[in-house]
Amino acid sequence: MHIQDLIEKHGFVKLSGDDTAREIKRVYTCDLLSWVMAKGKSDTAWITVQTHNNILAVASLLDFACIIIPEGIQVPEEVIEKANEQNVILLSTSLEGYEIFKILYEAGVR
Amino acid sequence: MKPYMKDPANAAMKLHYEVAKDDFARAGEASSKIKSVLKQLGIEGGVLRRIAIAAYEAEINLVIHSEGGTVEAFIKPDCIELYIEDKGPGIADIDLAMTQGYSTANPAAREMGFGAGMGLPNMQKVCDDFTIESEPGEGTRIKMVVNY
Numbered sequence: 001m002h003i004q005d006l007i008e009k010h011g012f013v014k015l016s017g018d019d020t021a022r023e024i025k026r027v028y029t030c031d032l033l034s035w036v037m038a039k040g041k042s043d044t045a046w047i048t049v050q051t052h053n054n055i056l057a058v059a060s061l062l063d064f065a066c067i068i069i070p071e072g073i074q075v076p077e078e079v080i081e082k083a084n085e086q087n088v089i090l091l092s093t094s095l096e097g098y099e100i101f102k103i104l105y106e107a108g109v110r
Numbered sequence: 111m112k113p114y115m116k117d118p119a120n121a122a123m124k125l126h127y128e129v130a131k132d133d134f135a136r137a138g139e140a141s142s143k144i145k146s147v148l149k150q151l152g153i154e155g156g157v158l159r160r161i162a163i164a165a166y167e168a169e170i171n172l173v174i175h176s177e178g179g180t181v182e183a184f185i186k187p188d189c190i191e192l193y194i195e196d197k198g199p200g201i202a203d204i205d206l207a208m209t210q211g212y213s214t215a216n217p218a219a220r221e222m223g224f225g226a227g228m229g230l231p232n233m234q235k236v237c238d239d240f241t242i243e244s245e246p247g248e249g250t251r252i253k254m255v256v257n258y
C-alpha cells in the first residue's frame with residue numbers, strides 16, 4: 001500500500017507533503033506523544049486526533065510515512081504550512097480509525 | 111549512578127541549542143536539527159532513532175517542566191553524547207520522576223498529548239548510559255550516551 005492509493009482509491013485528502021509514492025508498511029494509532037515516541041517505527045501511517053505542530057516533529061523524527069487525521073478533524077493552517085516546510089505528509093479523511101485500519105489491512109499492511 | 115560530567119574530549123562536532131519554557135510551537139526543532147546533522151554524517155538508522163527519541167523527550171521536558179535550558183550534542187568517534195541542562199526548578203524526588211506513568215505536566219500540556227509520564231523512562235531506555243542530577247531550586251542536568 002502506497003500513500004497515493006489512499007488518496008486515489010479511498011478519497012483521503014492530502015494536506016501537505018510531496019512523497020505520495022512512499023510505501024506504508026505499518027499502521028499505528030495513539031494520541032499520547034511519548035507513547036508514540038516509544039513505540040513508533042519507520043514507514044508507519046500514524047492516525048491521531050492531535051493537530052498541533054508537535055505531531056510533525058514526532059513523525060519526522062521517527063521517519064513515519066504519513067500522519068492521518070481522522071473523522072474530518074480540521075488541521076490549523078499554520079500546522080499545514082509547517083508540515084510542508086518539513087515535508088511531512090498529512091492526510092485528512094472523514095473515516096474513523098477502525099475504518100482506516102480495515103482499508104490498510106485489506107490492502108496488505110499487516 | 112556516575113556523577114554528571116561533561117566530557118568535550120574527542121568531540122568531532124558540538125551542537126548547542128537553547129530551548130525556551132512553554133515554547134510548544136518550536137518544540138522539537140533542536141532534536142530535528144540534531145537528527146538531520148547526524149543523518150548527513152551517515153549515522154546508522156537505529157542509532158539515529160535512539161538519539162532522536164532521547165533528544166526529543168528531553169527537549170519536550172525543557173518546554174513543559176523547566177524555566178528554560180539547553181540541549182547539546184557531542185559527536186564522537188564511537189558515540190553521541192547528549193547534555194541537557196536547565197535553570198530550574200529542579201526535581202525533588204528523582205526516583206519518582208523516573209517512574210513510568212508519573213507526571214507533573216499541567217492540563218494544557220496533557221491536552222496536547224504530553225504528560226504520559228514516559229519521557230524520562232523513554233530516555234533511559236534508548237541510551238547506553240544515562241545520568242541525571244537535580245537540586246530543587248537549582249536545576250536538572252542529564253547526560254545520555256548512545257554508542258554506535
